[in-house]
Amino acid sequence: MLFVNRTQRFARRVVLFVTLVVLLPLVSQAQTFQTERGHAEFRSEVPLHSFTGTSENLVGQIDLMDHTVDFYIDLNTLKTGIGKRDKDMKKTLDTDQYPFAEFFGQLVTPFDTNSHAVQPAIVRGEFKIHGITKQVEITGSLQKTADGIRVQAAWELDLDDYDIEPPSLLIVKVNPIQDIQIDALLSPVPVALGQ
């Protein structure tokens, strides 16, 4: 009789374990939002002139359960509208060796998933480009929409912080302070795909 009770207790634990193993990822993935087609852009300035580089290949993920925020972009997808300038930009960023600009951190402000209003958001974490990682805090906004979560953020990037030598146009150097913006709609990760 004692043996039967122990067997039943073990069986219950196994059922509980299996249930948790199966359900935990499902619960988590319901809180996960991703995109592979986000918009990112930078704006560079030289005296009397400025240009913008854009990409529609921003990849990102927000997990509302553990508050992780993860974004990266293949820098080779940035286009400024002039092929030669793109080539120089890739050389400046050394994209063969360091192809990605990436952020990984935590959402430190609350986000109400029941509201469809634009909500201010702050993330803290590591931003990495040109092989150098710095701790950053970025301010932006989150908005729950019918299709997922819209993320918008803007911040300044100092090329000097990442040992990136600002390129020259004629004899004037590009301002090392670059205005960065991202805009992405992250879709909920389908449960079936997330397993």
Next chain:
Amino acid sequence: MTLRSLLLTLLLVSVSTPLLAQIPRQRAVTNEPAEIFWAPTLVHTSTVTNLPRKNLNFTIMHAFGVVSNGVEDLFGLDGAANIRFGLDYGVTDRLSIGFGRSRFDKLYDFRFKANLLRQTTSNSVPLDVAIKGDVGINTIKNGFDFNDRLSYLAAVMVARKFSDKLSLQVTPMFSHFNTVFILRGADGEIIEEENDHIAVAVGGRFLLSERWGLVAEYIPVIGSRSDDTNDTLSLGLEVETGGHVFQLFFTTSQWMTEQHTIARNADDFFNGDIRWGFNVNRVFGGH
């Protein structure tokens, strides 16, 4: 905590931990148009390279007198030079329009270039094919009617980037001049010009480094041609500085538009009729 509970906890943690992991970083798969040449012009002939939408290209083309004039003419620099200023604008990424003005014949020319096929970086499209049309208007004061002043070019450019260093282009061309002349040469011979010419230009670039390249261009006329004209050969260096593309070359012809280069070049590279010239290309982006 029993051993079994500990194992359960470890298993649960191990299952949930991957959710905290970063997205695996993957390079974007792109299939973009290959950069076959740096500039819209090789030496005399247009390349398949077109301007991106809303980009403006300013071109200065310059060819001096023949080097064989010697030091007295500072190897051609004192000689009569032809110069063309041109502007081209990218209407779309595949269509550009432009105009230019050359000193010889006080020629204004209006042109377009359109890419029908673009070689891709993945080689899913292995060739670049573009067409070009050009209309030249001779504005010398000579009493001619407007129609008599016109010359035309139609060209098909077929190019391929074979490697990071080597790009080649073949360009069948047809030129037509509304007005041609029958002249008497210095020795009394009759020099008769033709209205129409067909040529098949071959050209290419071999990169020596990221910024320097060797360029060559040969424009043989196929079939009948105007008397006392020769094929054009050019050899040079190409320099890409980021904002500008400079082409520094030795060439036979002083003419800047293809229809004139085909139909009017009287010089012979292998007979010492070599002149120094350069092209400067500067792109302004509207992005």
